[in-house]
Amino acid sequence: MIGVCYLDPSPVEDTFRLLKIPWEWYDPAHTYDVVIARKGGVDAAGAFLVDLSEKDYFAEIARILNEGLPHCHEPVVDILIDELRQILKEHTLLVEIPPVPWGHPYIVALTHDVDITSARERRWVSVGYAVYQCLRKGMVKDAAQILGAKCGVGKDPWNCFEEWMQLEEELGVRSTWFFLPEEGKAGESAPAIRAGYYDLNPGLIKTLTDGGWEVGVHGLDNWRDAGAAREELLRVSGLTGAEAGTRVHWLLFNKDTWKILDEAGYAYDSTIGYNDDVGFRAGTMQPYRPRGCRRLLEVPLITQDGGLFGGKTWNSSDDGGRGTCLRLSEEEAIRRCEEVLAYAKKYGGVVTLLWHQVSMAAPKRWGGFYRMLVERAVEDGAWVVPAREAAHWFTARSDVVLQTKRVPGGIRIQMSGIGPDLPRPEMMIRIHTDAVNIGKIKGDYIEGAGYIDLRFSSQEILVNVNESTSD
Incomplete structure (x- = not known):
């Protein structure tokens, strides 16, 4: 048995929701194989002491989970947990519920943010810039199609829902779609360019949910205002008839966001990630319950299309202003994604992917890379699911109490x-x-x-x- 002595219970509970092993608060009347405490704080009485005065695993793990890290390219929380795991298993028969399901090496959560649904809805400046990019790349036919769609002629190439559904049907997977809850609204104090210019389409949403896809909230003000959080959730869940998770548009976030989302009734959030990078802002690939939340789970965002291939972004990881994305070649992007998958195989958890609805179309054409990543995950035997299913699985794991007892x-x-x-x-x-x-x-x-x-x-x-x- 493992006994823990620590003044603040929250960091300990944060840690052991991720490292699911039997443990208890230190009781001097009990006998332990291992005691985790500060030297001199308890009488270990022959047990091995993990001395937190040398390295306070609990404080460091909780700090990273609840504050995040800029441009973090390795899952430092998962690494800290594994370091503690290796110490413990040297001194006790360690039993654990790993952060992966039976029969799968890791989990992939597929998500799409719906910022745009058509060329026709966009302002001329946005359409004109896209046409300019197409012409620079020699995509003359695509440029003409975009211009025609803006003028109401021909099929709109920026409405890619059918193509995405066909692709995922072929691969035998489903994903989550985060829709903006209100047309023409940028959000409080946000620049006008943040607004989306489509209204929620009940027929499209029914087609998605009937087909096994998930629909969530691409939040505008739900990250900062309790009333807006409830209203935006109702706009979407009223159409789906189901609980909903959220990812905030532009990944906007502050110290009160988790509490606001939790109290509003969101099932999970998937905002903690980077617009301009690929990596581990929360330090982990495991969905976790943020400090002070009763129900909400954070499903960290690991990899998004814009971070890999984009040029400029809003809400950069450095100062929240305009920032530069990685602008990787396909070969470089493959190497970065392989690094992420290698960590997932080693430590478990969820690789959350974000590919925007419009990114399959010109001038971006990033759908082929998405297909390659999903095919790789399927070949690896990963459990590839919408974000809600990953959140449900980790909620169940988090709630399990694991106990062991020695018997003859x-x-x-x-x-x-x-x-x-x-x-x-x-x-x-x-x-x-x-x-x-x-x-x-x-x-x-x-x-x-x-x-x-x-x-x-x-x-x-x-x-x-x-x-x-x-x-």
Whole structure:
């Protein structure tokens, strides 16, 4: 057993929602294999002491989760958690619920922000600049189609919903669509260019939801105003008849945003990421419950099309003003995305992708790269889903209470805090020990390097363990 002594409970709870292992608050009447505390703060009584006066894992993890990091290219919270995990498993038989479902190496959440639905709705200055970009790239036919659509002639090439649905149907996946809740509104104190010029289309939204896609709120003022948060949620959920998550337009955010969204009733947020980079603003790929939230989960945004390939962006990661995106070549973008996927395979969690609705069309033509990323994830065996499904799975995992008890010949693993219907895909139990130390196992399992994974098929599992290992 692991005992923890720490004055502020919040950072400890933040950490152990991500590192799902059995632990308890330190009780001097109990015997522990490991005590996590500051040296001199408790009597470890023969247990191994993880001395927080040398490195305070809890404070550092909580700070990053709740404050974020600029231009962070490695999942530092996941790395800190793994460092703590490696220490613990050297001194106790560590049992864990990893941040991936049974049978999958990682999760991918597919999302699209709907800033634009047609060329005709846009101002001439925007259309003219797009035509100029097309001509620079030799896309003469595309330039003519965009001009024609603006004038009401021909098919509008910036309405790409059918193409996206066909692509995802071919790949056997579904995604989340974040729609702006109000036409012609830029948001309080925002420049006019932030506004979208389409109204919510009930027929389109029904087609999406009937087909298995998710529809969420691309927030305008929900990040800063409680009344606006409720109104914007109602505009969208009133059409879908379902709960909704949000991603704020331009990724605007302040210290009160999570509390506002939580109290307004949003199921999750997926705003914490970069407009001008690819990486780990929250330090983790795991969806997590922000400080002070009762229900809301943050699903960190990891990779977006504009960050990889775009030129200029609003709300840069540095100062919130205009910023420069990475402007990568396709080869460079592949390398950056492979780095992200390598981290996902190592640490688990969710790689949240954002490709804008209009980015399939000229002059951007970024849909092919999206297809390649999704095909790669499917080939890897990843669970590829809309953001809501990833949030639901991690909510269930966060709510599980994992306990272990030594019994003659092994350990009894018990899970509570979960309803009678286990989440799908199922979670798994990881026992950090070599397979040679485990006796007969009932049910499905996989042997790894230094661990055994068991399918989480019931709320109590008895595992035979060699006596020397269970001590």
